[in-house]
Amino acid sequence: MKATASRPSGLSKRPTGRPRSEKTRKAILKATFRLLKRNGFDNVSAQQIAGEAGVSTATLYRWWDNKQAILLDAYLETTRDILPHEKRGSPLARLRTYTLRIAEFLQSANGTVFLRLLSAIQEDPALRRGFYENVFLPRRAEGCAIVQDAIDAGELPGGIQPDFIINQLIGPQVLRALMRQELNAKYARRIFDSVMAGASPKKRRS
Amino acid sequence: MKATASRPSGLSKRPTGRPRSEKTRKAILKATFRLLKRNGFDNVSAQQIAGEAGVSTATLYRWWDNKQAILLDAYLETTRDILPHEKRGSPLARLRTYTLRIAEFLQSANGTVFLRLLSAIQEDPALRRGFYENVFLPRRAEGCAIVQDAIDAGELPGGIQPDFIINQLIGPQVLRALMRQELNAKYARRIFDSVMAGASPKKRRS
Amino acid sequence: MKATASRPSGLSKRPTGRPRSEKTRKAILKATFRLLKRNGFDNVSAQQIAGEAGVSTATLYRWWDNKQAILLDAYLETTRDILPHEKRGSPLARLRTYTLRIAEFLQSANGTVFLRLLSAIQEDPALRRGFYENVFLPRRAEGCAIVQDAIDAGELPGGIQPDFIINQLIGPQVLRALMRQELNAKYARRIFDSVMAGASPKKRRS
Amino acid sequence: MKATASRPSGLSKRPTGRPRSEKTRKAILKATFRLLKRNGFDNVSAQQIAGEAGVSTATLYRWWDNKQAILLDAYLETTRDILPHEKRGSPLARLRTYTLRIAEFLQSANGTVFLRLLSAIQEDPALRRGFYENVFLPRRAEGCAIVQDAIDAGELPGGIQPDFIINQLIGPQVLRALMRQELNAKYARRIFDSVMAGASPKKRRS
DNA sequence: CGCTAACCGAGACGGTACGTCCAGTCTTGCT
DNA sequence: AGCAAGACTGGACGTACCGTCTCGGTTAGCG
Numbered sequence: 001m002k003a004t005a006s007r008p009s010g011l012s013k014r015p016t017g018r019p020r021s022e023k024t025r026k027a028i029l030k031a032t033f034r035l036l037k038r039n040g041f042d043n044v045s046a047q048q049i050a051g052e053a054g055v056s057t058a059t060l061y062r063w064w065d066n067k068q069a070i071l072l073d074a075y076l077e078t079t080r081d082i083l084p085h086e087k088r089g090s091p092l093a094r095l096r097t098y099t100l101r102i103a104e105f106l107q108s109a110n111g112t113v114f115l116r117l118l119s120a121i122q123e124d125p126a127l128r129r130g131f132y133e134n135v136f137l138p139r140r141a142e143g144c145a146i147v148q149d150a151i152d153a154g155e156l157p158g159g160i161q162p163d164f165i166i167n168q169l170i171g172p173q174v175l176r177a178l179m180r181q182e183l184n185a186k187y188a189r190r191i192f193d194s195v196m197a198g199a200s201p202k203k204r205r206s
Numbered sequence: 207m208k209a210t211a212s213r214p215s216g217l218s219k220r221p222t223g224r225p226r227s228e229k230t231r232k233a234i235l236k237a238t239f240r241l242l243k244r245n246g247f248d249n250v251s252a253q254q255i256a257g258e259a260g261v262s263t264a265t266l267y268r269w270w271d272n273k274q275a276i277l278l279d280a281y282l283e284t285t286r287d288i289l290p291h292e293k294r295g296s297p298l299a300r301l302r303t304y305t306l307r308i309a310e311f312l313q314s315a316n317g318t319v320f321l322r323l324l325s326a327i328q329e330d331p332a333l334r335r336g337f338y339e340n341v342f343l344p345r346r347a348e349g350c351a352i353v354q355d356a357i358d359a360g361e362l363p364g365g366i367q368p369d370f371i372i373n374q375l376i377g378p379q380v381l382r383a384l385m386r387q388e389l390n391a392k393y394a395r396r397i398f399d400s401v402m403a404g405a406s407p408k409k410r411r412s
Numbered sequence: 413m414k415a416t417a418s419r420p421s422g423l424s425k426r427p428t429g430r431p432r433s434e435k436t437r438k439a440i441l442k443a444t445f446r447l448l449k450r451n452g453f454d455n456v457s458a459q460q461i462a463g464e465a466g467v468s469t470a471t472l473y474r475w476w477d478n479k480q481a482i483l484l485d486a487y488l489e490t491t492r493d494i495l496p497h498e499k500r501g502s503p504l505a506r507l508r509t510y511t512l513r514i515a516e517f518l519q520s521a522n523g524t525v526f527l528r529l530l531s532a533i534q535e536d537p538a539l540r541r542g543f544y545e546n547v548f549l550p551r552r553a554e555g556c557a558i559v560q561d562a563i564d565a566g567e568l569p570g571g572i573q574p575d576f577i578i579n580q581l582i583g584p585q586v587l588r589a590l591m592r593q594e595l596n597a598k599y600a601r602r603i604f605d606s607v608m609a610g611a612s613p614k615k616r617r618s
Numbered sequence: 619m620k621a622t623a624s625r626p627s628g629l630s631k632r633p634t635g636r637p638r639s640e641k642t643r644k645a646i647l648k649a650t651f652r653l654l655k656r657n658g659f660d661n662v663s664a665q666q667i668a669g670e671a672g673v674s675t676a677t678l679y680r681w682w683d684n685k686q687a688i689l690l691d692a693y694l695e696t697t698r699d700i701l702p703h704e705k706r707g708s709p710l711a712r713l714r715t716y717t718l719r720i721a722e723f724l725q726s727a728n729g730t731v732f733l734r735l736l737s738a739i740q741e742d743p744a745l746r747r748g749f750y751e752n753v754f755l756p757r758r759a760e761g762c763a764i765v766q767d768a769i770d771a772g773e774l775p776g777g778i779q780p781d782f783i784i785n786q787l788i789g790p791q792v793l794r795a796l797m798r799q800e801l802n803a804k805y806a807r808r809i810f811d812s813v814m815a816g817a818s819p820k821k822r823r824s
Numbered sequence: 825c826g827c828t829a830a831c832c833g834a835g836a837c838g839g840t841a842c843g844t845c846c847a848g849t850c851t852t853g854c855t
Numbered sequence: 856a857g858c859a860a861g862a863c864t865g866g867a868c869g870t871a872c873c874g875t876c877t878c879g880g881t882t883a884g885c886g
Contacts, residue, residue: 198404584789610816
């Protein structure tokens with residue numbers, strides 16, 4: 001199980017021979033992401049990746065279990081560092097911004113790749129694990145943290161489960177994106193307002 | 207464009223030549239659906255379908271553009287008549303039932319196929335049109351009708367867009383299903399309550 | 413066995429119902445020959461013939477056993493009446509003309525079809541019989557008759573077998589034609605002279 | 619243009635990557651020839667070859683342009699080394715033996731394949747080139763060499779073209795073989811005598 | 825003059841082969 | 856040992872064509 005392409009390297013056994021080329025690894029992932037955006041998801045072949053990266057197919061499969069794993073890794077590698085979550089403002093304002101960012105993201109090129117990954121994992125349990133742990137959960141944790149901040153700040157009632165709120169904010173947007181329906185800031189705002197209204201029953205009653 | 211393989215049926219002009227065998231068509235779609243459930247989505251080959259249906263591959267491609275189109279059609283054919291929506295009860299009660307049914311459906315075998323189709327259309331625009339028009343919109347219309355009934359009955363405020371409400375009810379469930387997270391009646395109920403609370407803010411005030 | 417497309421019509425049983433359309437038969441054979449010259453031999457499909465002749469494939473197979481049989485028949489029909497053998501001149505002069513005509517023929521469009529048929533029969537025994545009896549033997553008989561005339565006229569020695577002579581005159585030309593090597597009147601003349609010289613050894617002696 | 623699937627072999631530039639498996643190549647050609655003799659010519663399918671050789675169809679088409687090319691190559695490979703031309707005896711005696719060998723060959727299993735190839739090339743120009751250069755010309759050259767020896771030895775007159783003589787010896791035999799007419803040593807002898815008589819006009823006259 | 829058998833065009837169908845494409849593995853020699 | 860190059864297996868894809876099979880409509884020529 002080579003999974004995410006990190007050599008076992010468990011502890012002992014200092015590897016002899018020529019070490020793995022980091023340059024090669026990067027070239028592969030970058031080439032993959034380029035092809036991913038250019039050709040869609042199904043239309044990226046292993047030999048295309050190899051060709052684009054100036055690498056042999058054997059090298060691909062030496063480090064990743066299968067093509068899907070490469071695609072996932074390429075997505076991870078490329079999007080790892082682009083999560084500029086707001087630090088300033090009230091938790092609720094930050095949650096609102098977060099919601100709008102989701103809409104933006106889903107419409108972007110990266111979002112398209114995200115949606116394609118979301119599709120691909122339906123057929124491949126191993127890939128699903130990887131996606132769940134390395135993409136879904138981390139992002140979800142970010143969102144939940146904001147909700148928790150809001151709860152702690154008293155802006156949201158305590159009985160609420162952050163994960164539920166985030167799911168309510170994201171789910172409808174993902175569905176629209178999957179169906180290629182319009183998805184913009186206004187719509188995201190409406191969702192935010194609706195979910196917040198549903199989440200704060202205290203307001204009601206005299 | 208053979209798309210969904212439905213006869214032109216433009217009233218007049220009876221088609222000449224040997225008519226298409228309805229028996230064959232049914233055999234193909236049934237065999238396809240059987241394989242769909244047995245083997246998953248990617249692991250259904252055209253020749254498997256042909257073999258299982260006792261048909262030649264040429265016949266497949268005479269009526270459908272490609273394998274995906276057959277899969278979509280098989281889904282349509284099989285699930286066409288299984289929408290037993292409640293007729294009794296208040297609109298709001300029916301909407302609640304509708305929401306719970308979604309959860310059930312997404313967990314069922316048919317739901318799995320639905321999710322696979324939802325994934326497959328990401329790669330194939332032609333297929334997407336077919337799915338959108340023949341699966342998504344009709345189902346969506348059913349839900350919207352219930353919401354409209356509720357509005358008409360004064361159970362929901364007038365300023366609301368039915369499609370928005372339905373999207374809020376379904377989106378979060380679809381997302382959980384796609385991620386293979388738990389999805390049960392309790393969760394569906396929570397969603398329903400939350401969305402309803404968000405949709406009826408006026409009642410509360412004062 | 414419908415073979416050459418003449419209804420059994422053995423003797424009794426006057427056929428009732430609508431008789432076969434002669435127009436259709438002609439249209440098929442003409443269309444076939446047209447395609448034969450245009451597309452080569454393997455590249456004529458039954459549906460092409462049907463299309464070109466404005467006929468259904470069923471009609472084709474009602475009257476001929478298979479595609480090859482149609483092709484043979486088309487050749488027969490078209491070339492039946494184009495054998496204008498010389499009547500004047502000495503038998504030997506006529507034999508010489510005959511030899512030259514072979515060269516011309518093999519280079520012509522009809523000759524090409526002839527060569528293709530000659531090839532096709534290698535794979536199909538039934539077709540071979542038809543070709544042998546309806547094309548090869550009749551033509552061969554014509555040639556043999558001329559040789560016999562020459563023998564009778566004392567222009568060739570009596571111990572000679574006409575079929576052997578004709579084979580010597582034709583075989584080398586067919587081989588060259590099959591290999592697409594040059595084949596012209598001069599070459600044919602050379603063959604004729606050579607065979608005649610070989611056939612009349614007696615003259616020399618003394 | 620992979621044509622005859624022979625390595626470029628342009629002296630320099632040793633090819634990089636995994637070299638072609640000679641074992642595989644041999645297995646394919648042998649299996650092909652086996653099928654060729656067993657099933658006839660048209661009844662050899664690419665997948666049969668693949669199956670019989672324990673090879674994938676993709677490998678077939680990597681090295682040969684199409685099925686016909688494989689068949690030609692199989693013939694070449696198998697018959698390459700079976701040309702046991704006589705070295706002893708006078709040139710004329712050797713030419714006579716050569717003529718008789720032709721008759722034998724055309725009746726043999728290999729001869730059948732040869733005739734089928736001769737037919738197949740009528741439809742396929744690329745194949746024709748290959749056949750002409752790799753089968754026809756080499757064999758023809760052998761025959762011509764014998765004739766030339768005879769000329770040099772004064773057994774045949776100088777004004778004669780070897781190729782013409784060979785064509786006269788072979789053409790009639792090929793024609794008979796194509797028509798599946800009897801072809802035996804006696805007939806071949808007769809042809810030899812006839813052609814020799816026609817070729818040596820000097821004998822005549824007192 | 826109408827009946828009826830047989831014809832015919834259109835085109836669906838089963839079967840079979842084709843040649844292409846791709847995933848993933850294996851082999852060779854270079855670094 | 857890593858790696859590029861690229862051969863190889865296995866198997867699906869979608870196309871083409873053959874010869875058969877319905878359909879519905881048409882056309883002799885017997886009654």
